[in-house]
């Protein structure tokens with residue numbers, strides 16, 4: 498017997514479960530098929546567990562530096578197993594929350610692997626060998642997410658080579674680590690492990706770390722990571738065939754025309770994410786697969802109008818808040834409800850290293866490529882009272898503005914708590930605000946956000962505290 502639904506969602510990660518809740522709000526009968534755990538990568542192997550570990554690293558560093566605040570804590574140490582317990586408790590609590598939300602929305606959850614059949618029904622192979630179920634949906638939403646990409650020869654093993662999946666489960670910290678890839682995940686790990694006292698070497702292929710950020714931001718975060726003690730090698734191509742395992746790992750990288758050797762206890766590969774497109778029955782559909790990701794239109798419809806796809810499996814900005822927004826838009830579109838396509842330029846991007854990095858809109862280089870005449874306003878946290886009070890004055894806010902109109906094109910920040918500050922400029926960008934509007938916005942004193950108001954004034958050389 499098949500069960501009928503308005504929508505069956507394959508994958509209950511951030512994209513899938515949020516889509517299911519929106520479907521329920523719109524009166525659609527929805528089911529989620531999840532082969533692992535509701536919450537997906539973000540909750541179990543991404544955003545939340547990594548931020549829990551980063552927070553412990555931050556508390557450890559601050560406590561070690563407590564004397565600068567007049568606090569005496571002479572013997573500071575940490576117990577990594579307790580740090581892992583805390584991380585797992587946070588994840589478990591949020592997992593229960595997601596389960597509760599789906600129950601509240603009367604959304605059926607199937608624990609098993611879903612795939613599309615020729616008939617466009619969905620086959621669920623239930624976990625624990627409980628057999629199969631066939632679901633008959635009017636629409637299907639693919640939200641199967643992604644997994645760590647590896648380089649041939651650098652696959653994760655039980656001991657030496659890890660991706661972020663294995664790194665999050667480490668029971669003890671190594672003394673030293675090589676991180677292949679200086680993108681968001683690589684730099685968050687570099688920052689956290691360095692704060693825990695691990696010797697970290699980052700090898701990045703591009704000529705700078707966080708290469709998609711504004712050049713000024715990459716330069717500043719590279720300087721600050723080096724100041725922390727992270728060894729950073731850019732413009733270097735790791736040669737997987739040179740990997741040797743023994744006491745630890747050794748590997749060579751092509752760097753400045755030479756093969757340079759690197760050694761450490763462990764190696765973390767963070768070179769991007771690979772879409773989960775296999776084993777979901779795409780070959781039985783007209784869904785078009787690009788080189789790696791499922792192709793959709795702006796409302797996330799594939800070439801089969803009743804099959805939608807969202808989140809990491811369609812590529813683009815592989816972020817949790819993007820996946821959930823895409824899920825909402827896809828559901829609204831299939832329900833015939835009013836909706837609005839997502840503009841990727843308006844998506845805030847955050848890196849939770851210490852200090853943090855956050856941005857929205859065009860970088861200065863992108864704005865120029867788009868043909869804008871631009872000017873930029875920059876303001877350092879050194880002149881911000883709250884940053885001094887915090888004892889964290891590194892970094893700055895940079896606003897990229899169109900010459901003449903003063904229209905805000907992009908905002909880029911490195912510094913304390915900037916991931917919590919980026920939403921102000923995100924909203925400004927959505928509302929098509931100018932630097933003058935931002936300068937007229939009253940920023941309470943003392944706050945870190947004053948740096949945004951000052952950067953807006955700095956666009957025309959009118960900053961007060963510089």
Ligand SMILES: Cc1cc2nc3c(=O)[nH]c(=O)nc-3n(C[C@H](O)[C@H](O)[C@H](O)COP(=O)(O)OP(=O)(O)OC[C@H]3O[C@@H](n4cnc5c(N)ncnc54)[C@H](O)[C@@H]3O)c2cc1C
Nearest residue numbers: 508510512532537538539543544611642808809815816817
């Ligand atoms: C270490 C790390 C840190 C990150 N930090 C952040 C961050 O701070 N902020 C941020 O915005 N993003 C972060 N991300 C990215 C974020 O986790 C992803 O963008 C987000 O999880 C994508 O959501 P999704 O729903 O598309 O896919 P996923 O969360 O990957 O969920 C997909 C789900 O589908 C299930 N599934 C797959 N195939 C099937 C099948 N055939 N049948 C049934 N179920 C299936 C999987 O088990 C999984 O639960 C991080 C990622 C990593 C790896």
